[in-house]
Every structure is written in structure tokens, then in C-alpha cells.
Amino acid sequence: MTQAEIKLCSLLLQEHFGEIVEKIGVHLIRTGSQPLRVIAHDTGTSLDQVKKALCVLVQHNLVSYQVHKRGVVEYEAQCSRVLRMLRYPRYIYTTKTLYSDTGELIVEELLLNGKLTMSAVVKKVADRLTETMEDGKTMDYAEVSNTFVRLADTHFVQRCPSVPTTENSDPGPPPPAPTLVINEKDMYLVPKLSLIGKGKRRRSSDEDAAGEPKAKRPKYTTDNKEANLDRFHQHFRDQAIVSAVANRMDQTSSEIVRTMLRMSEITTSSSAPFTQPLSSNEIFRSLPVGYNISKQVLDQYLTLLADDPLEFVGKSGDSGGGMYVINLHKALASLATATLESVVQERFGSRCARIFRLVLQKKHIEQKQVEDFAMIPAKEAKDMLYKMLSENFMSLQEIPKTPDHAPSRTFYLYTVNILSAARMLLHRCYKSIANLIERRQFETKENKRLLEKSQRVEAIIASMQATGAEEAQLQEIEEMITAPERQQLETLKRNVNKLDASEIQVDETIFLLESYIECTMKRQ
């Protein structure tokens, strides 16, 4: 784990869970898997506190455990899972666009609590929705359950691995830590709960346990559900591909690509390089209802997509009116390359971007040729090449003409290695987000006194309103905050929002780069 990643993880853990969890979490990330006593000893915290911290981390899937030989249980932190916490707002927003408020609250509850049983989720969400509805109306449990089932059907929510029920009970003492298993087929099953009730009045027909699954109860009712982050990532990836096609071609082509991706959602695994081949007839049948384009027009669009230099769509056969696949790996590579080009353009200027794209296309090229192809004067071209070389966007390949590698008799070729440039940029993104979070905390700390004062005033006003105070008294209390202070508060709020939004934007870049790196590593 790089230094930047560890710093970012520590900031995130501290913000979401507090000091003690942060200490334990960062220690585990730094040192790999360790048993309980060693953690307590190394961090200098009491055993009790370490146990509580580990409980929180395990509940949120940030730490996993394993039984080693001699019965020692070792805990290991998942650094990449901690970094996903940055993306929670994006997950929640996506569910809101797909499944409206109910879905949004379900996913929010699941993400905030790590794992929950279905009945607990349904109750909480129904209560929250009822609070926001008008007086007299309540949210029905059944509606929330329906949305939950739909989420599970499209794989956005999945069951957590649980303790396997053994046929004959173990005669010996139970193992120090259970090994959790989950059957592939059972991942998206939803228990058939008959929850009778509405929000605020609890009358569900089954009792639910706390978070821990117990081996004695039957599997169904106590199973925990968690949000399936991989599925969300697949959705984001599809969104990025569709918008790229919309930018390069037109709206109709992007709709066709969206249909193809939707049809392959469940059939293709998230790390496959190509989707399953889809015939043009199937695509025609699955187009959204509003689009009436004729079959020939659809065929023409498909041919255009397959011939486009972007190579997102490929033709794999002629049966069924033409079989088409989406080239996922190529799409991710193009998106990552476009990200790199965009960064080079913004940082160094559009002439530098021209040189960068030139080297990308030609793969290996000499300095003299760069000047000729890019039509940039020699001095400036040299300067820009060296700048990009020093920032590690490019590298040099030496080809000696003589065995003694004399510099005057060697060819020096410039080349771009996309994978290493992507990794370098990813590292920079992590550090940037850490900087943004630190700045946000600094701004909040600077104005702490003012924030506390405004909170006190609000509390006073609320209590006075509850006891029915007069308008004049309320006015007086409000004037305790002077106008410049009010403005300061406004500025603070605006700054914090801006920093927050910026974190989410940098996270989008992180997502593209990480998907590309993961996809490439799997192929090798």
C-alpha cells in the first residue's frame, strides 16, 4: 500500500468511525494480517477496545478474518474496500435515479450499517419515509419490500456469506472463528417475509436477530444483506461507455449500445473482455419502447458502430442478422487513454497534448520525427518532450547502434506506457483527495467557534418555538449572530460543499483508472 493510500484510508476511517478505529485500521493496513493480541500490543490499546474496533470494521466488510493453523485467528484489512467509502454518495445517487427514493434509502441504510437483515432494512426505511410524508399517510412495508426484491433481482443487493448449517452438530468445541461460505446460486435469494405493518408501528411477523448470523437459527430469516459494490461498478462502467459513444456519434447509437449493455448485465461477468454475442434481431426486440426505428436503420447503425475507429462494438458473426459484441477491454483502455490525454492537455497545454497523442499513436518515435509530424518548432518540441519525460508520462527506449552504447551512436525513442502512466496518475489522485479532505477539515476547524455559536442559537430558537414564544423574542435571538458572521458561515458552507463536490469528481477519475488497471492485470 502506498503512502498516499494509507493516508487517505486513515482520513476516511477517522471521519467515519473515530480515532480508535482509525488507529487499529491503519495499523492493520500497514502490517498485513495479524492476530488479536499482537494488534493490542503493538498499538498500545486495551484488548476490549481492540475487540470493539474490530467488530465495527468487520461489520462494514473492511476487515476479514481467517483461522490459521494452531487455531490462531488473524485479521486482515482490505485497503481497497476502505477507499470505496469515497464512492458511497455515487452509489446512493445511482440507486435514486434507478429506483427513486425508496431504493435510495435502502442502499443508504445498507451502506451506513455494513450489513443488515432484510426486515431491519424495511422497517428503518419505512419509518424514515413516513416521517417525510404528510401527516396521516404512512409508508407500507410491502412497497419497501417490493423495491428491495427488485434490487436483489438486478443484483444490486446480495446476501452475505454465512455460517454453513451442519447436519450433525459438532461434538467438539466450536472453532474459534467461523468460516463463512455462500453458495453462488443463493447470492440473490430474498427470504419470503410476510411483513405486515406500516411505518412507525412495528408489527412484523418474525423476530430478527442482531447483525451476527447464528448457526442454530434457520438460514433464511437471519441472513444479512449487503450492497453489491461490483454491480454498481459495472453500472458506472456501462454509463461511461454509453456517454462516450454519445459524444463520438449520436444519441441513437448510444441508446443502441445501452440496450446491448443492459441485455448483457446478468449474463456477462464484470471482468470479461467481451460481452456475449447478441444478434441484431434480439437487439431490435429489446430496444426501449419509445424508439421506433426500422430494422434496416438499426442494422445500419450497428454496421456503423462496428466500423467506427473507436472499436467499441465488434461483429462476431452473421447468424441471426449479424452477431455483435461490445469490446469492454478496448472501451476501458480508450477511456483511460482519454483521461491521460485530458490531464496532459490541462496541465501542459494543447501543443503538448498533440505531441502526447502523436507518441501514443506511433508507439515509438524519435525526437526528430516528433518535430516533423507534429509541426511544432524544434526548440519547443524538445522542451515539451523533456517536460513530459520528467513527469513520467513518457519513457525513453534506447537502441544502441554499437556495443559500447555510446550516446552519440544510440537511437533514443520516446514511448508511452499507458499502464504505468495510469498508475502514476492514480497515485496522484489519491493524494489529491487526501489534500482536499484535509483542507475541508482545516476550514471546519478554523470556524469551529462560529459553528458552535450558530448551533446554540438554533437550539435556543427551536426550544422557544416549541414553547410558543413571540416573534420579537425570536428576532432578538436571531440577531445574536451578526451579519458578517452570517456571511462567514455562508462562505464556509459554500467552501465545504465545493471541496466535497471536488472529491467526488476526482473519484470519477479514480474509478476509470482503477477499472482499466484491473482489467489489464486480469488479462496478463
Place this chain on the structure above:
Amino acid sequence: MKGSDNQEKLVYQIIEDAGNKGIWSRDIRYKSNLPLTEINKILKNLESKKLIKAVKSVAASKKKVYMLYNLQPDRSVTGGAWYSDQDFESEFVEVLNQQCFKFLQSKAETARESKQNPMIQRNSSFASSHEVWKYICELGISKVELSMEDIETILNTLIYDGKVEMTIIAAKEGTVGSVDGHMKLYRAVNPIIPPTGLVRAPCGLCPVFDDCHEGGEISPSNCIYMTEWLEF
């Protein structure tokens, strides 16, 4: 050539053999095995008689190559249409760049607005290099005669700018603008992603990024770039 002795005749012969690429004085020395002072005297003589001339090479500005007086220097020496007197004409290239791009962009716009079936729409948004060449010649912004290859080098720079894409199709020999049985077609395109998230934050463009850490001289808490950015 009366009045010149054998040495001069030899040097003249060597320069004539070099054709329109010219030959460097050191190379003349190797070929004729004459001492340097002699060579210089002879070259001065021939120049005053207006039999040879010296042309400065664009590759190495200190080098002078000699060639016969009435020959046109080759492109590799003068740099071709983009160099005028050894200077690379950046503004000229820029202007041509923008003009070609505008032409292709307007062609794509009209194709998009025609709203016909997609195949025709796409085909009509392409322009062959011959069409672009004709348009530029008609515009008359160039004092120098430009060939189709020159226009193709300009169009290549547009490809490296990410604004234009190219395809090659097979064309019958004899159709206008085809070279060796293919034709190059160009089309204006949009970038596939908007400027990425990292460059919207000040850290993405910061020149002192590597020196920045909490508690140091440059840190997120006292970063002046962030302060300016927040005031926007």
C-alpha cells in the same frame, strides 16, 4: 570553363555529382583529397564566377552546402513549404490548421442536420484529402503552392489534436484524389470524455504537488491555489 585548372575542374565535377542535395565542404575535401585551404580558395573562385552557390541547410543552421548555380535546392535542405528562409512558419501552419478544421466541422454539421438515414449522414460528413486541398487552394491564404501531401501533413496534426479522425478506403484508380488505389477520408469528431475530474481540482494542475504535505511549508491548509479556487 576556360581558365580553370584541373583542381577546379575536379571540385566542380564533385559538386555537379551531388545533384540538388548539395554537398558539404568537408565531403568535397574527402572526395578530392585536397587540403582545406585549397578547397576554400577554389570554392570562392567558383562562386565569384557564378558557377556554384551556397545554400544554408535547415537541419543544421551552421552548415552550408554547395550546389550548381542554376539548380533548385531539394526539399530536405530548405524544409519545403513550411520553412521560409530557415524559419519554421508556425503561424502559417496554425492558420492552415484552423481553416482545415473549420471546413471539416461545417461539413459534419450539415451532414448531421440533414437527418437522413445514418449511413448517408456519416458518409457525407467525410471529406477526402483532395477536397480539403481544393478548398484551401481556393481560399488563397497561401502564397506558396501547396501539394496534397502538404495538406495531408496538416490534417495529420489535426488527428494528433484529437479533433479529426481518418479512414482509408479503397478507391478505383483514376478517381479524383486517389493515390495507389486508396483514398484518405477525414471527419471532424468530438472528444469522448469531458475534461476529467482530477483536473477540476487545484491539486491536479499544481506545479509543487510533490512538495506538499501536512505540516510543511506547502500544505493543503495554507495552499494559496486552493484559497484562490475557493473564492471563485
